[in-house]
Structures are given as C-alpha cells and as structure tokens.
Amino acid sequence: MPLVKICPRCSKIIDRELNYCKECTSRINKDYNRYERDMETQKIYNSKEWEIAKSKAENRDMGLCISCYHNKTIKYSQLVHHIIELKDDLSKAFDLNNLICLCESCHQKIHKVYKTKNKVKMQNLLRSLIKHTRGGY
Numbered sequence: 001m002p003l004v005k006i007c008p009r010c011s012k013i014i015d016r017e018l019n020y021c022k023e024c025t026s027r028i029n030k031d032y033n034r035y036e037r038d039m040e041t042q043k044i045y046n047s048k049e050w051e052i053a054k055s056k057a058e059n060r061d062m063g064l065c066i067s068c069y070h071n072k073t074i075k076y077s078q079l080v081h082h083i084i085e086l087k088d089d090l091s092k093a094f095d096l097n098n099l100i101c102l103c104e105s106c107h108q109k110i111h112k113v114y115k116t117k118n119k120v121k122m123q124n125l126l127r128s129l130i131k132h133t134r135g136g137y
C-alpha cells in the first residue's frame, strides 16, 4: 500500500479515505449538476409540450418581438424566452405567463440585464409587457 494517496485529478496529497481532494470533489459535483440541468433543458426543448407552449406564446404575441413592439417597432420574433429561466425553475417551462416572444437582439440585451442586479426588475417588466400587448400601446 502506498504511503500517500494522491488526488487523481490534480495530484494533490489527500486523506486516505477520500477519492479526490476537496476542490476537485466540488468541481466534479458542479459539473455533474450542470450536466443534469442541461439534460433536463434538452428534454424540455425536444418535447411535444414545448412545441405547444411555444406556438401558444407565438399566437398570443402575434409572432412579434414584444420588446420591439412596445418600442413601437414591428419586428418578427425569433425565439421564445423564459422570463424565469429554466435553470432557475424548470416547473415554469411551459407556463404561458413565463414565456415571451423576442427578436435576437432584444433577447441578448435582456440576458445582459439578467446578469446584473436588475434581473428581477427586468422580469417584472417583461411580465407586464405580455399582459399589456393585446389592445395595443
């Protein structure tokens, strides 16, 4: 039996009863969780339910980018965005009140805001946009 045990990932010396060092263990868990989440997300996007939810959202939003629409610009939507992201809540995947049609450039802008402290504010704004779309400006 060797005198020391080393972490197979980073070659750090570790306690005999461990398989990996602490840092590698937490990295492995994180990777695994991300992998799990990606699998779940893939499953949702490949599902029949998503096709239905997506076309309902597109009908409701008239196939337009709702963000542009409220800026008095008519632009076709290019995707359906989850206001509360799938990574935060999978249960809202098919919830029509959580879906909004956007063009690519608005979508990118919105995700940029999501990375800031104004995420919740943006989510509230998007929710109010879909509520106030019908009936015009």
Ligand SMILES: [Zn+2]
Binding pocket: 007, 008, 009, 010, 011, 012, 020, 021, 022, 023, 024, 025
């Ligand atoms: Zn390690």
Ligand SMILES: [Zn+2]
Binding pocket: 065, 066, 067, 068, 069, 075, 102, 103, 104, 105, 106, 107
């Ligand atoms: Zn737009």
Ligand SMILES: [Zn+2]
Binding pocket: 080, 081, 082, 107, 111
């Ligand atoms: Zn999005």
